[in-house]
Amino acid sequence: MDDPLNGNHTRLILPALCWSRYRPDFYAVTTDLSVAGLRFRAASIPGLGETLTCSLRHAGTLEVLVVHCNKAAFVARVTRADVAIPVMVRRLLDLAEDQDSDPTPRRVHPRFVPDRPDILVTTASGVQVPGRLINVSASGAALQVDIRLEPGMQITLGRTPATVARRFEDGIGAAFLEPLARENIGPHVSL
Known part of the structure; x- marks a missing residue:
């Protein structure tokens, strides 16, 4: 049959x-x-x-x-x-x-652990604090910071403008205002 x-x-x-x-x-x-x-x-x-x-x-x-x-x-x-x-x-x-339906957001860009994780984070009001990059992609970064940054806040990571997208226990996820160029992505990334 x-x-x-x-x-x-x-x-x-x-x-x-x-x-x-x-x-x-x-x-x-x-x-x-x-x-x-x-x-x-x-x-x-x-x-x-x-x-x-x-x-x-x-x-x-x-x-x-x-x-x-x-x-x-x-x-x-x-x-x-x-x-x-x-x-x-x-x-x-x-x-x-x-x-x-898949409610899990999918990563569009691969993540890299940077060779130089230390970074300076600057808030829109000019406050500067040290941060430590966990990983970086073309569209954003996860980093540890010692101050509380709220989702939606405008910040600068090194020289790269970003927005705080989410918070987690020891840090934040930030979305870059402009994606990084493909050739600038990898462990050698410099923000």
Whole structure:
């Protein structure tokens, strides 16, 4: 039998506990969903045409009909749910969308530990304090400073204008007002 999910499918990873009147409980994990149904990976594979009850974490309980199976996975079509099927489909699609979004900011530029980490930090009011660079990229730097600098403050790192982007326990993350030229980036960086 051809795999019914070779077309458009949406990635969805949810743990599930499945059972039926004729089989003991077993664990499975959804891998994706499509118009054909939900695909599950499991160590115990039910038979084609078997009806199961599956409790999916964060989604609810479903009654499903197995429409495709192979050695490691099976596809099941939802026949009944603890809510209306269109509501369940929307819930599953929302969960898939939540899983697809990546709230973790990604670094655009590589970070380097400078050969000369000591730097002079100057605030907009002219106060100068020594700092110690932790790392530097084309777009900013992380550094240790002994005074409290608030996010949004304008500062100068050496001769490079920047804004305090975030604070952490012993220092700050600063974003340069203008990215550094690629040839100026590396352990030899001079701000």
